[in-house]
Amino acid sequence: MAKDMTLWWGSGSLPCWRVMIALEEKKLQGYNQKLLSFEKGEHKSKEVMDVNPRGQVPAFKCGDKIINESYGACFFLECEYKSQGTKLIPENSSEKALVLQRTFEGNTLHQKMVDVFMYNRRVPENERHESAFKRLKETLTGEVQMWEGYLQKVRE
């Protein structure tokens, strides 16, 4: 059943990992996958643009259905294969609330990581500021500390 699924992905992309982990957890091994080279610009190739006009990964096709948004793909797989593999959204209301809260909070962590790690790649040299980069790093530090706190609570 995973044979009619195709995932275009790039190494080091957290949104791609999100979908790959969901596919594994839902026992959908055996899907088609194509590893793209960012350096060669393969994510902007016609093949990918036909599936994801944004020219981004993941690009994900499930039969004739396209869900390129990584969160969307995860929810789609959970809805379509509810009773298969790991239950990604718990039945219990309290656990469900916590899972959904942390799921989407994860995007904030990711965004703040990207802001720091991609600063030099995304911001043209003449627009860079030490003060801006310092602020982004402090914001990320605060975010990571928040997650450390969450993990601490889980351990207690």
Place this chain on the structure above:
Amino acid sequence: MAKDMTLWWGSGSLPCWRVMIALEEKKLQGYNQKLLSFEKGEHKSKEVMDVNPRGQVPAFKCGDKIINESYGACFFLECEYKSQGTKLIPENSSEKALVLQRTFEGNTLHQKMVDVFMYNRRVPENERHESAFKRLKETLTGEVQMWEGYLQKVRE
């Protein structure tokens, strides 16, 4: 049943609207709501910080459960009140895929809007660049054109 729900929200906040629309669509009128003043910094008050340590809106409590992430709150309400009010996630696989794709793509549109509209508020004066602001506006224009294309297809 909505009586044990409380939403802290701020005027003009798209993530707040997201939750408010979901509450209405799921026929959960009658929830408690508190409109906060950003100008007065009420979103950083102890009352809000106790619910949402990020000091952001929406802050949303459903009984003893807290889901501040707007997407999380919407999915939580849909899961908990599946057969009540509007079905937010269609049963049909193709429609489901499209709804999930556009739902999360909406966040990209929102982010690009924020980047432009909040530029002067978020970027300190000495770090502002005409070139950066121009690029952000062009990016938003491209995004809006993409959505115009989606709407065009729906109309056809």
